[in-house]
Amino acid sequence: MALRPYQQAAETAVLQEWEGENKKTLLVLPTGTGKTIVFAKITEDRVRVGERVLIMAHREELLKQAADKIEKATGLKSAVEKAEQSCKGSWYRVVVGSVQTLTRDKRLKQFSRNFFDTIIIDEAHHSVSDSYQHVLQYFDGAKVLGVTATPDRSDMRNLGTYYNSLAYEYSLPQAIKDGYLSKIVAQTIPLTIDISGVGFSAGDYKMGELGTALDPYLAQIAQEMLTYCADRKTVVFLPLVKTSQKFCELLNQVGFNAAEVNGNSDDREQVLQDFDAGKYNVLCNSMLLTEGWDCPSVDCVIVLRATKSRSLYSQMVGRGTRLYPGKDHVLLLDFLWNTEKHELCRPACLIAESEDVAAKMTEKLNESGKPEDLEVLEQEASEDVVSDREAALADKLAAMKKRKRRLVDPLQFEMSIQAEDLSGYVPSFGWEMGPATKKQLEALEKFGIFGDEIENAGKAKLILDKLIKRKESGLATPRQIRLLESRGFQHVGTWTFAAATKLIGRIAARGWRIPSDIKPAEYIPEA
Template identity: 70%
Template sequence: MELRPYQKEAKTAVLSQWEQGNSKTLLVLPTGCGKTIVFAKIAEDRVRNGERVLILAHRGELLEQAADKILNACGLGCAVEKAEESCIGSWYRITVGSVQSLMREKRLAQFSKDYFNTIIIDEAHHSISDSYQKILGYFDEAKVLGVTATPDRGDMKNLGQVFDSLAYEYTLPRAIKEGYLSPIKALTIPLKLDLTGVGTQAGDYKASDIDTALDPYLYQIADEMLKYCKERKTVVFLPLIKTSQKFCKILNEKGFRSAEVNGNSIDRGTVLADFDSGKYNVLCNSMLLTEGWDCPSVDCVIVLRPTKVRGLYCQMVGRGTRLCEGKKDLLLLDFLWHTERHELCRPAHLICESPEVAEKMTANIAAAGMPVDIEQAEEKAKEDVVAQREEALAKQLAEMKKRKRKLVDPLQYEMSIQAEDLSSYVPAFGWECSPPSDKQKATLEKLGIFPDEIDNAGKAQLLLDRLGKRRNLGLTTPKQIRFLESRGFQHVGTWQFESARNLIDRIAANNWHVPNGIDPASYEPKVVNNSDVGI
């Protein structure tokens, strides 16, 4: 099986991290982008090197999927370490193993500590739990790859505690832009659901409390669905089984062809197959289908189980992001959840790194009153936030002009080059959280960035990497940005180096005054490479 370009990049990045000595590394690919294929090919590579590979997962369906994909993609069979089945004595070099089985001390003791050379963790956002840590601690010499579509954890602990590095991340917007996932349209339904009395448990909203708050609105929600998704194939996520069953009945009363599945459903396989074939057009479930189930023809997702866990929200929406013949887009219905807490996940959190942009995007979608493409909505929200920031920055710049120093404040630099990833950066791994090194600070100062306002090594390194890329692309330097923006020119960070230098030469020749006929607020250089904005 031929890997897609980003899958090749991902595989190369993982192997590179291991070669550099980062024995525990993380790979992030959105749902529907073939993460199983990538780690199957990595497992094949390890087997060719004579290694034994363990693939860990917490659910039987994930183990079966992994074994099937490895057989189809690589022609390699897998041994099984689960319940009564054991890989010991098998000639297969790859084992798919259940965490619940392997975590038992008696089970682990049957293996030598170097039995597995490589461990791959599917759905790695679960790996911080004690059960996974017990297994990783036993096979402590093995290289580890964590693979996930959702790098957040419900208990808010950071995966940086488990992994040494992030080898590769393929983002949802990039996957949509490159044609590997379906475009997403979000629609805010003006139905206010009050969550102010809902408590929290294990880092998220308590399902039983959500159920109580949601129950009075079920008929109204069904009426809204009649307006927007009667002709769509819809999956609805609800907090409890009883609510899922009740809502399924309501939908059938309203004329939908609705079915319900839960962990106790004896006929679950039949119901899922019938939904796939079109016998039903709505499938209700109580959080059963967040992982390990694929139905590419789903083109509408409704989340009636509000969550503050971004990873869980992405998993739910991910049930509808796959491509399918005849499918134009995924419609994501969002309701006006009223809560005093601001952690509630909304469509904006699928693609926004900045909380500020996410908040603005959520407000814009709600005001639109019609389905809005989330990529376009994010761009508009970014523009709005930039405008707000520029207003605040103008005041800061006025203060900066009074300062003697010739260095650029990091905030001014990030705003000028329009680098959202820099302004929203949050350190994750151990080394990133430590203070900037003296060498980093000295280099930043030499290149024109004021280093005292950078409080972690990860941000310092990101800035240094960006400065190097911009130099190679022939874009403006921090000192050029500082000089020209102090005289009122806008977004100098998007200019070419030569354009800025020519203008500075003209100002210098005019006794350091802006020449007549040039309005700094509206001035645009003749050569601007817009594709490099954010670099």
């Protein structure tokens, strides 16, 4: 099976991490972009060099899916380590194993500590739990790959306590731009749902209290869905099984063909097949379908299980982002959640790289009252945030530009090149949180950046990566940026090196006076 370009890049990046010093690394791929195919190919590579590979997951569906995809993509069959099934005595070099089974000492200690050379963990955001760590610490000599969909910052910080690096990340917006996932269109429904009294448990909203708070609004939500979902194939996520069952009944009462599935449904497989075939147009569930279930024809998602976990939110919405013939986009219906917990995930969280942009997107979406393409909305919100930030920092930047320092202040550099990922950067891994190294500071100074004000090694690396890429792309240097912006020119960071050099040459030739035909605040260099 031929890999897509980003899948090939992901495989290469992981293998490079392992060849270096990072034996525990992460791979981030959004739902629907073929993460199982990628780790199947990585598995094949390891088997080719004689290694034994363990694929670990916490649900039967994920284990079966992994075994099926590995065989389909590589021809390799897998042994199973789950309940009464064991891989002991098998000739297969690939084992799919249940963490619930392997974490039991009686089962675990049947293996030598070096039995597996490589361990791959599907849905890796679970891997910092005690059960996974018990297994990982036992096979502590193995290389480890954790695979997950887009995580939020708290997830990355948690994962950073075990993993040493992020080998590769393919973002949801990039997957949509590249045409591998459906674009997401969000619509805010003018219905305020009050969950301000719902408490927290294990870092997220309490399911029981959330179900109770949601209950009075279910009938009205069902009516609202008639306006937006009548001709769509919709999946609804709810906090409790009883809430899901009640909502399913209400939907059928208003005219939908709705079905409900949960972990205790005897006919679960049949219901899912019937939904896929079009017998039902709405499927209600209580968190059952967040992982390991694919139905590409879904073109509407409703999240009534409020969450502050971006990874969980992404998984739910991801049930509708797969491509399907005749499907132009997935509609994401959102409500006006009344909550004092500002961490609540909304559609903007899917693609916004900073909290400022997410807040601006949510504000625009709430004001719009009509469907909005999230990519377009993100672009508009980013421009607004940049403008707001520039206005707020104008005095500070003006002071920086007047400094007689030989090197360029990193904040001025960030603002000039409009680097949202720099201004919103938060370190995840332990090495990122430490101070910038001497080698990094020396490299920054060579580029003309004053490194003493850079908060940590992670940000220093991010700035250096940008500087190297800018040099390769022929863009203006930090010193050119500072010189020209100190004379009133705007956004010199977006100029080419050649354009900046040409203008500086003209100014220098006039005794460092700006030519009379140029107005710095309005000047745009020729392409």
